[in-house]
Amino acid sequence: MNLIKKLASGNEALAIGAYKGNARFASGYPGTPSSEILDYFKQFKQVRAQWASNEKAGFEAALGASIAGVRSFVTMKHVGLNVAADPLMTSAYTGINAGFVVVTADDPGMHSSQNEQDNRFYAKFANIPMIEPGDSFEAAGFMQYAFIVSEKFDLPVMVRLTTRISHSLGLIKYDPRPLDNEKELCIEKDFKKYVMIPANAIKKHKSILEKLEQLKDFSNETPINKIEKGDLNVGVITNGISYSYAKEIIPDANFFKVGFSYPLPVRKIKEFAKDFDKVVVIEETEPFMEEILKSEGLNVEGKKYFPRDGELNLDIVEDGLKKFGALKEKKRVYFEEFELPKRPPALCPGCPHRPIFDILHSMKDVFITGDIGCYTLGSLPPLSAMHTTVCMGASISMGVGVSKVQDKERVVSIIGDSTFFHTGIQPLIDAYVNKANMTVIILDNRITAMTGGQPDASSGFNLNNDDFEPVNIASLAKTIGIKNVFEIDQYDYKNTKHILEREIYKEELSVIVAKRPCVLAPKKIKDTPFVVTDKCIGCKRCLRIACPAIDFKDNRAIIDETICTGCAICEQVCPVEEAIIKKSEE
Amino acid sequence: MNIDSILFAGVGGDGIITASNVAAEAFILAGFDVKKSEIHGMSQRGGSVSASVRFGEKVYSPTDKLGSVSFVIATEKIEALRCVKYLHKDSIMIINDRIMPIINQEINEAEIDAMIKSINIQTIHIDNFLEFAKKLNNEKVINTIMLGVLANYLPIDNKYFHKAIENIIPSKIKAVNIAAFNEGLSIGK
Numbered sequence: 001m002n003l004i005k006k007l008a009s010g011n012e013a014l015a016i017g018a019y020k021g022n023a024r025f026a027s028g029y030p031g032t033p034s035s036e037i038l039d040y041f042k043q044f045k046q047v048r049a050q051w052a053s054n055e056k057a058g059f060e061a062a063l064g065a066s067i068a069g070v071r072s073f074v075t076m077k078h079v080g081l082n083v084a085a086d087p088l089m090t091s092a093y094t095g096i097n098a099g100f101v102v103v104t105a106d107d108p109g110m111h112s113s114q115n116e117q118d119n120r121f122y123a124k125f126a127n128i129p130m131i132e133p134g135d136s137f138e139a140a141g142f143m144q145y146a147f148i149v150s151e152k153f154d155l156p157v158m159v160r161l162t163t164r165i166s167h168s169l170g171l172i173k174y175d176p177r178p179l180d181n182e183k184e185l186c187i188e189k190d191f192k193k194y195v196m197i198p199a200n201a202i203k204k205h206k207s208i209l210e211k212l213e214q215l216k217d218f219s220n221e222t223p224i225n226k227i228e229k230g231d232l233n234v235g236v237i238t239n240g241i242s243y244s245y246a247k248e249i250i251p252d253a254n255f256f257k258v259g260f261s262y263p264l265p266v267r268k269i270k271e272f273a274k275d276f277d278k279v280v281v282i283e284e285t286e287p288f289m290e291e292i293l294k295s296e297g298l299n300v301e302g303k304k305y306f307p308r309d310g311e312l313n314l315d316i317v318e319d320g321l322k323k324f325g326a327l328k329e330k331k332r333v334y335f336e337e338f339e340l341p342k343r344p345p346a347l348c349p350g351c352p353h354r355p356i357f358d359i360l361h362s363m364k365d366v367f368i369t370g371d372i373g374c375y376t377l378g379s380l381p382p383l384s385a386m387h388t389t390v391c392m393g394a395s396i397s398m399g400v401g402v403s404k405v406q407d408k409e410r411v412v413s414i415i416g417d418s419t420f421f422h423t424g425i426q427p428l429i430d431a432y433v434n435k436a437n438m439t440v441i442i443l444d445n446r447i448t449a450m451t452g453g454q455p456d457a458s459s460g461f462n463l464n465n466d467d468f469e470p471v472n473i474a475s476l477a478k479t480i481g482i483k484n485v486f487e488i489d490q491y492d493y494k495n496t497k498h499i500l501e502r503e504i505y506k507e508e509l510s511v512i513v514a515k516r517p518c519v520l521a522p523k524k525i526k527d528t529p530f531v532v533t534d535k536c537i538g539c540k541r542c543l544r545i546a547c548p549a550i551d552f553k554d555n556r557a558i559i560d561e562t563i564c565t566g567c568a569i570c571e572q573v574c575p576v577e578e579a580i581i582k583k584s585e586e
Numbered sequence: 587m588n589i590d591s592i593l594f595a596g597v598g599g600d601g602i603i604t605a606s607n608v609a610a611e612a613f614i615l616a617g618f619d620v621k622k623s624e625i626h627g628m629s630q631r632g633g634s635v636s637a638s639v640r641f642g643e644k645v646y647s648p649t650d651k652l653g654s655v656s657f658v659i660a661t662e663k664i665e666a667l668r669c670v671k672y673l674h675k676d677s678i679m680i681i682n683d684r685i686m687p688i689i690n691q692e693i694n695e696a697e698i699d700a701m702i703k704s705i706n707i708q709t710i711h712i713d714n715f716l717e718f719a720k721k722l723n724n725e726k727v728i729n730t731i732m733l734g735v736l737a738n739y740l741p742i743d744n745k746y747f748h749k750a751i752e753n754i755i756p757s758k759i760k761a762v763n764i765a766a767f768n769e770g771l772s773i774g775k
Contacts, residue, residue, distance in 0.1 A: 007610055171620060247646045248646040313647075334652040335670040337670065338701050343597065
């Protein structure tokens, strides 16, 4: 048997584990830090991986595949599960046919998210098992195991990664051959099991509660809840990435490492804890385990010593263990930080979103509801042209509300193509039905850019590189019944400005579809760069478009030719003729 | 054996991730356990990028502890300065002599240089590595040159880096990366 040994990210390891666990169908919606899982999974033979328009649709596709007899899983970031919460809650009632796993990648520290919610609560809410790997090695093994647990209990199983696990690399060793399926499965027609009318659901709720009791026993026995003995009279109960910090800081403590975190192995933890004078729970974000253990009468401490917000790390865990009294106070020696300018992210050179925000920035009586994507960067100075960002799809629907209760400010909603397909279409229908007086700008760059360039309904190709006729957003808006629908090319600054100003001041609903493609994906776009001539008067107008290619030195602008894509927006906003010109090709 | 770490810092497009992958592979080939973390949420959009390669007999945490990183490769001076809290007095830093502008902020270059001078560690090797890369006709190998410079101080044989480049770098640019690594080795001697 040839074992493969390699350095893999948690996301890659999880995809390998899924394949080895015999999963053959996967769906999901891209979201940091989960986005790479399906890209890794699709590389295996005889599997089908596909992007869905949103997490709910992806969840339901994978559930359907399970009922059809194929092991399947769905991937999403933590907030994606809010969108998929509807099928999650009821799939616990129906149960599954072939193993079905729900992968949630949470983002403590909010590296790329709008909130820091802890999705372990969803497992408790839905009464389904929760499995938590702590590194790449475990991500592969635990994912494979999750399918077995799913079939054993006839339930969806949640597997939770966090950013540090998804995007850290560790050594994994594995036998590349997949498991044999224990039983042959085929599509299942079972009215009482899969049709959740009240008569069936009433019985199902009782059976879930029975399964929960069985799961509690299982959690006490599963080898992924394990005890590691040490010499110190200190007990540490921990999970996921928190374990790796604690193990490095206090290696001689006794560890209870929780890999199966819902239901918690309460009996086994009670036996573990009784031997020690001091027992501490170390977990990132919410006191999920601590509260359950306290309610079971255990004398443990946790959030008294560790923060409830942000990521943990080696230093925070060390500080907490000092306060808890498990480590001696010792002064930490390190260099003081310098005060340095931050390097905020910006729209790429050539980004087609830039002119839209530059134009909106100059309009003072507009209220701009924004959405989730690269274009959220349009909220930052100097563009500063966005007044709300809440969740996927909220731009148009919030704009409808704003437009219905006031008329001092013109209402503009900005949304990208992928986000529009995710949860923007229904709000656009609402805007039409409720006669909202607003302008919807759809930034149709033909790709899900923020998360690394995954294809969407506007791309014309899917995750498997099959071609299709792209969904035409302007036609869709017209089909809904909207009269004012316009397509624009944002690189034509003057015409873009003209159409924006005309539509925004119309007392009607308008839809503007901005058609320039992303400069990064699916292929990098770079045309002849522009240069600044002696005619530059140093007025800094071009700096206001926040292009990373433009800097200012010795009283005049300079353009970094290596990153300028030649979009010509700076040239079009420049008030001086021939101060910015296209570089002559020799 | 204790855990030590190489911290890579730079901005989007610097090739930080590839260089750190080469270093991680080299340490694995040399028989170490390795964990690697990356922060690159917004890197393609000009933000800071960093990666840590932590090596030892058994490594748990993928991220570093304050005052405990011995080796730093920084492809930009401001990003180099962001790393100081992780250094200790015996640390070694390899810094590319370059400042990447930040949108709508004026940077006082003299002040940045003064800050770098004030870092009180064993070795700071600062050089304009772009010039060496140009000599090799590939401006993208700056990272590999810097890795070569650092390799003079690292506890593993250079053959593991050569093999790591073989394993990781696409075949078209393998040779120039080997040359860049060797160039770095001699610059750092």
